[in-house]
Amino acid sequence: MHGTATEPFLYLAHVNVARGENVVLHDINLSVNAGEHIAILGPNGCGKSTLIKTITCECYPMVQPETKVRIFGRERWDLTELKKRLGVVSAELPGKQTLQTTGRDAVITGFFSSSTLWPNLVVTDAMRVHAEEVLEQVDALEFAEKKVGEMSAGQQRRIMIGRALVGSAGMLLLDEPSNALDLAAQAELRGLLRRLAQQGTGIMLITHHIADIPPEIDRILMMRDGRIIADGAKEELLTAERLSELFRTEVQLTEKDGFRHAW
Ligand SMILES: Nc1ncnc2c1ncn2[C@@H]1O[C@H](COP(=O)(O)OP(=O)(O)OP(=O)(O)O)[C@@H](O)[C@H]1O
Numbered sequence: 207m208h209g210t211a212t213e214p215f216l217y218l219a220h221v222n223v224a225r226g227e228n229v230v231l232h233d234i235n236l237s238v239n240a241g242e243h244i245a246i247l248g249p250n251g252c253g254k255s256t257l258i259k260t261i262t263c264e265c266y267p268m269v270q271p272e273t274k275v276r277i278f279g280r281e282r283w284d285l286t287e288l289k290k291r292l293g294v295v296s297a298e299l300p301g302k303q304t305l306q307t308t309g310r311d312a313v314i315t316g317f318f319s320s321s322t323l324w325p326n327l328v329v330t331d332a333m334r335v336h337a338e339e340v341l342e343q344v345d346a347l348e349f350a351e352k353k354v355g356e357m358s359a360g361q362q363r364r365i366m367i368g369r370a371l372v373g374s375a376g377m378l379l380l381d382e383p384s385n386a387l388d389l390a391a392q393a394e395l396r397g398l399l400r401r402l403a404q405q406g407t408g409i410m411l412i413t414h415h416i417a418d419i420p421p422e423i424d425r426i427l428m429m430r431d432g433r434i435i436a437d438g439a440k441e442e443l444l445t446a447e448r449l450s451e452l453f454r455t456e457v458q459l460t461e462k463d464g465f466r467h468a469w
Contacts, residue, residue, distance in 0.1 A: 214237065214238070214239055214240070214276070214278075214279060215238045215239060215240040215241075215242070215277070215278060215375075215377050215408060216236065216237065216238040216261060216276070216277055217236075217237050217238075217274060217275075217276040218234050218235060218236045218237075218260070218274065218275055218276075219235055219272065219273065219274040220233055220234075220235065220270065220272040220273050220274070221233070221234040221235075221236075221260060221267045221273055221274075221275060222234075222267060222268045222270065222273070223253075223256055223260055223265050223266070223267050223268065224268055225256060225265065229268070229432065230253050230256050230432050231253045231256055231257060231260065231267075231432045231433075232431075232432045232433050233433065234257065234260075234433075234434060235434070236257075236427070236434065236437070238408075238410065239408075240375070240376060240377060240408055241376065241377075241406060241407075241408040242408050242409075242410075242425060243403050243408065243409045243420075243422050243423040243424055243425065244409065244410045244411065244423065244425045244426070244427060245411045245412075245413060245419045245423045245425075245426050245427070245440075246410065246411065246412045246413075246426075246427045246429060247413070247416075247426060247427070247428055247429070247449075247452065248428060248429035248430055248452060249430060249452070249453055249454075252429040252430050252431060252432065253429055253431075253432040253433075254381075254412045254429055255381055255412065256432075257429070258294070258379050258381050258410070258412065260275070261277060261292065261379065262288070262289065262292055262294055262379070263283065263285055263288060277292075278291065278375060286319060289319035290316070290317065290318070290319045290373040290374075291373060291374060291375045292374060292375075292377070292379060293316075293367075293370030293371055293373070293374030293377060293378040293379065294370060294378075294379045294380075294381070295363070295366050295367050295369075295370045295378060295379070295380045295381070295383055296380075296381040296382065296383070297363075297381070297382055297383065297385035297386055299321075299354065299362070299366070300315070300320075300321040300366075300369075301321025301322070302321075303321045303322035304321050304322060304354050304355075305353065305354055305355030306322065306353055306354075306355060307321075307322045307323065307353065307354055308350065308351055308352065308353055308354070309341070309346055309349055309350040309351070309352055309353075309354060309357065309361070309365045309368075310337065310338075310341065310350040310351065311323045312354050312365050312366075312368075312369055313337045313340055313341055313346075313350075313365060313368040313369050313372055314329055314333060314334070314337045314372070315369055316337075316368070316369035316370060316371070316372035316373045316374070317329075317333050317337075317372055317373045318373075319373065333372075336372055337368075337372055340368045340371050340372050341368055343368070343371070343401075343402075343405075344364045344365070344367050344368040344371070344398060345364060345394075345398065346361065346364045346365055346368055349361050358391065359386045359387055359388075359391060360387050360388070360390070360391025360394055360395070363383060363387065363391070363395060364394070364395075364398065367383075367398065367402075371402075371407070376406065376407055376408055377407070377408040377409075377410070378402065378407055378408065378409050378410070379410045380399075380409065380410065380411045380412065380413075381412045382412055382413055382414065383395060383399075383411070383413070383418070384413065384415055384418050392415075392417075392418070395418070396417075396418060396420060396465070399411070399418075399420050400420040400421070400422060403420055403422035403423070404422060409422075409423065411423065416444070416449070416459070416466050416467060416468035417465055417466070417467045417468075419440075419444070419465070419466065420464075420465070421463075421464030421465065423440060424439060424440050425437070425438070425439065425440065426438065426439075426440050426443040426444055428443060428448070428452050430452060435452070436448070436452075444459075444466055445459065446458055446459040446468075449468055457469070
């Protein structure tokens with residue numbers, strides 16, 4: 207699981223991050239290889255999104271000599287380049303212009319990390335061919351001509367996953383992707399994440415819904431109060447006992463077809 211055969215995607219050492227007046231991440235140490243499948247769990251406000259925002263350079267670590275942040279093996283990044291390579295998906299759209307953009311074009315914006323296909327952007331034939339493959343991969347060809355603003359939340363999410371996939375180096379960072387999805391769309395999302403994981407796409411998934419965690423995810427990070435309090439195998443950590451400790455409430459767990467359900 208923590209093997210060295212693949213290119214390291216992420217290396218964080220002694221990372222502290224402040225937001226506003228408060229330090230909200232404390233001494234984060236984390237190493238992730240490309241292609242790993244990880245879920246990040248923890249109570250509201252524990253710092254999960256800030257961790258992802260630290261990877262995407264939307265939040266910066268406090269400057270301290272022992273602090274290291276390496277993404278794809280590099281410490282310094284042109285932000286636009288980095289954004290293109292990181293496949294980030296949240297429940298929010300990249301910008302309000304995205305609403306007026308067709309699904310097909312919204313996927314292509316992933317090559318530029320832009321909110322719409324501005325006229326000055328040069329779209330190559332190779333980009334169009336790849337976007338078409340990705341639209342098929344996320345099962346979105348049927349509604350690719352629709353404007354994103356006219357799609358269901360489930361369709362939008364599939365387009366945003368496609369957008370994240372086109373430019374990315376095979377790692378998806380998903381911040382609560384099942385938010386606002388109805389039961390059918392949640393099931394579709396679960397199926398899609400499973401397929402992507404099986405095809406070798408790496409996944410870092412933040413979720414409050416244990417049922418979102420596909421069987422392919424085998425590593426769990428548990429966060430509380432801005433710290434990683436556990437990092438290990440799903441078999442050890444995704445238990446009623448560990449979840450009860452993490453959320454400080456009694457959690458019950460059942461398992462079906464490799465998925466776990468908590469309440
Ligand atoms: N823009 C901001 N300015 C100041 N503090 C912030 C900001 N965004 C988040 N915080 C604070 O940072 C801490 C970590 O928040 P973060 O959003 O990373 O947690 P989270 O685990 O993703 O929470 P949730 O599960 O509710 O989404 C919280 O105390 C939060 O109040």
